[in-house]
């Protein structure tokens with residue numbers, strides 16, 4: 001057994017004293033559950049993850065240390081693809097509009113559409129004039145005609161889809177020929193049959209704690225789905241770049257789990273869904289190992 005395995009085992013054991021992990025694994029992850037999870041967790045993302053900001057995703061660090069503007073990494077990458085005026089861009093699962101707002105301000109000549117579930121007053125977000133807000137589900141993009149967008153992107157959101165294949169097909173339909181899909185998400189680099197029981201449980205618990213489905217997370221299948229309809233698919237493992245954000249979360253969650261009074265206090269005064277985030281925050285620095293349990297990838301696919 002190596003250090004990672006011991007540590008994961010110890011942490012799961014300790015978490016199990018305070019949270020029913022089997023009940024967590026059996027929880028629904030349908031749209032209703034996801035909506036509730038974000039209603040209860042947005043304040044956690046604001047205060048703990050993005051330190052007062054609106055990002056609901058990992059920062060991308062270029063120098064191995066955590067900086068607050070690492071959260072712009074995904075949007076900046078999408079910006080490198082906006083090389084013509086008047087391009088049309090769709091962000092699926094836009095959350096609190098962190099990425100689209102940045103891009104809309106940087107590229108005032110482009111038109112942006114931001115879509116998220118009808119939840120936490122999404123349409124009330126203040127947005128620049130070149131942004132259209134739409135409440136909806138990316139599993140059904142039939143409100144958009146074929147060939148509508150030059151770029152469609154999703155940051156840590158398509159992980160919620162039960163069938164990633166279906167979502168990639170929906171996006172393919174609304175992309176213009178030559179248009180690009182960009183995804184940033186966490187995956188399992190090995191098929192579940194090749195994972196040890198502990199690896200599988202750790203990955204499943206970390207996903208479940210963020211209300212993410214435990215199904216269809218194998219990266220090999222993601223590549224297969226994309227290569228079936230997109231002409232060029234580039235998958236880049238950038239796990240190393242999100243580890244500074246994960247290390248920071250790990251420290252915060254270590255403090256939480258080392259202080260039983262804090263857990264009791266937090267469980268008493270904060271919603272259950274918000275408390276569950278501590279589980280993901282305390283596992284992911286260990287499970288995001290790149291080639292064994294979880295990997296964080298940037299995907300670019302061309303229609």
Ligand SMILES: C[S@@+](CC[C@H](N)C(=O)[O-])C[C@H]1O[C@@H](n2cnc3c(N)ncnc32)[C@H](O)[C@@H]1O
Pocket residue numbers: 031034035038054055056057092093094095096097098099115116117119136137138139154155156157160161
């Ligand atoms: C981790 S947050 C990321 C938010 C945003 N992309 C960001 O980077 O800050 C995931 C978002 O995906 C949204 N989401 C999950 N399932 C969805 C679906 N089926 N259709 C549209 N949005 C969805 C959630 O409501 C949530 O806002």
